[in-house]
Amino acid sequence: YLPAWHVAFVCYENLGCFSNDMPWSGTIERPISRLPWSPEKINAHFLLFTRENLNVYQVNKDVIAASQYKPTRKTRFIIHGFIDKGDENWLLDMCQLMLQVEDINCICVDWKTGARTLYTQAANNIRVVGAQVAYMISVFKSFQQKPQDVHVIGHSLGAHCAAEAGQRTPGLGRITGLDPAEPYFQGCPAIVRLDPTDAQFVDVIHTDDETCYFILGFGMFQAVGHIDFYPNGGEHMPGCDKNIISQICCMFFLFHSTRDFVACNHLRSYKYYSDSILTPQGFMGYPCSNDDIFVFQGHCFPCANSACAIMGHYADTFQVPNGVEKMKFYLNTGDARPFSRYRYKVTITIDGSRTNMGYFLVALYGTKTSNQRCSFLICFSGILKPGKTYQLLIDVEKDVGDLTHVKFLWNNNVLNPLLPKFGATKITVQRGKDRRAFTFCGYEKVRENVLQTLSPC
Known part of the structure; x- marks a missing residue:
């Protein structure tokens, strides 16, 4: 004192x-x-x-x-x-x-x-x-x-x-x-x-x-x-x-x-x-x-x-x-209005022709979203390895409701004459508020910047 x-x-x-x-x-x-x-x-x-x-x-x-x-x-x-x-x-x-x-x-x-x-x-x-x-x-x-x-x-x-x-x-x-x-x-x-x-x-x-x-x-x-x-x-x-x-x-x-x-x-x-x-x-x-x-x-x-x-x-x-x-x-919140965010855990298993540097993005679609207006979220950047499973937490700007499908996109921003292909074989999205999980499967590999749509499985 x-x-x-x-x-x-x-x-x-x-x-x-x-x-x-x-x-x-x-x-x-x-x-x-x-x-x-x-x-x-x-x-x-x-x-x-x-x-x-x-x-x-x-x-x-x-x-x-x-x-x-x-x-x-x-x-x-x-x-x-x-x-x-x-x-x-x-x-x-x-x-x-x-x-x-x-x-x-x-x-x-x-x-x-x-x-x-x-x-x-x-x-x-x-x-x-x-x-x-x-x-x-x-x-x-x-x-x-x-x-x-x-x-x-x-x-x-x-x-x-x-x-x-x-x-x-x-x-x-x-x-x-x-x-x-x-x-x-x-x-x-x-x-x-x-x-x-x-x-x-x-x-x-x-x-x-x-x-x-x-x-x-x-x-x-x-x-x-x-x-x-x-x-x-x-x-x-x-x-x-x-x-x-x-x-x-x-x-x-x-x-x-x-x-x-x-x-x-x-x-x-x-x-x-x-x-x-x-x-x-x-x-x-x-x-x-x-x-x-x-x-x-x-x-x-x-x-x-x-x-x-x-x-x-x-x-x-x-x-x-x-x-x-x-x-x-x-x-977590957004950096400007709307500040609200909705938290999900995304588990992604990928397959591909060979190990490659790059990144992949995922877009979530649900009962509260428009199929034409949905933002992609960068989920991972680094080494893309066939057969590997990646797990990440993401915060989404809009409540998508119950998920109906997801889309996968990858790129490495490098011109590769071997034309590598990657695809998501399985994506599980768990909703934070109620622990409900939605699982989607894919059966194809795509070239960079080509959308892959995964459906419920």
Whole structure:
């Protein structure tokens, strides 16, 4: 711990008192002492969306009865993070997507005045904003809405803000942490940060633990939920390229016009969540101890019975065993929208006229694909040996449904006067989500760049 400092308190009506005592400051993780601003200075607003009224308007405790809020519907809060604001497109878009699939009260929490300041101050202002969210939930009780029917979603600092609301709301149904902020929270006691005790169900998406020179990543790597998802390993997201400019910007926490460039990894968490609302099966998480085992060793596939969890909006469909927390799930995503991916294991036995260098590709066709529009996937590049069996894991952009046939193509990009031929004699495709396997057989060998179609056998 650091040397002693002056302990101070501030108290606010309906919210209680806040101190700068340990562990809120004076520790290695939180060396600078700050008290949260007053509610008036933070100036938080609560913006409600419903199916009856898709326009934004402010919701306060005095006007709830006159609003479109209905206690019979589930209520979902969305809280932004540092240097963000509640009427950003991503919050509004997330509400609109939710309202396509469910009849809810969707409330965006706009605390931009309290977020657009020094990071150390914003990291303490969330204590007051979280208390305000908890107070609003307590007001909902007077309308007969139960806390278990409330879900609080928070990005970055907003995730720890949700934790404050959960600590003050016994029986809160769910908290979703979208890449919870790392600086001033990683390694801190549970009272300071997001923790499984903050709600009946806590799910977390980690997307930015990648360090920025001597500065930590924007997001936590520490597991802090009942279930924690690490898409693409949780550090570097496909499509988020690092370079010297982004590293320098990162050092100064620039989140304005350059934030999507600088904090690309950090922002992917809410993009993945939004995409999962309409395509949940494309975000299947596989239980695994670490990313190396998942990616390089190919373990943790396929899903055992009810062992996989869907990352994002439908994560709460997963049944967490009693007393278990910090379960880790891994998956891969695309580098741009659509981010959803569907995982398969492909086992291919080939035959040919002679051993040859080259590569082969496979295309999957099923009940949900068009025969004319299907992309080939590079499955293997190296030595092609007759009679050899190759096994690979692939992530497909579209759900092909039940497989009906597959196509095989090979090439070596070298003019060979011997005109070698290769063909796939057997291809087995196993689907990750339910372990179902589809087997196809081929009975011919073809020259390079000639399609071979394999049928069920």
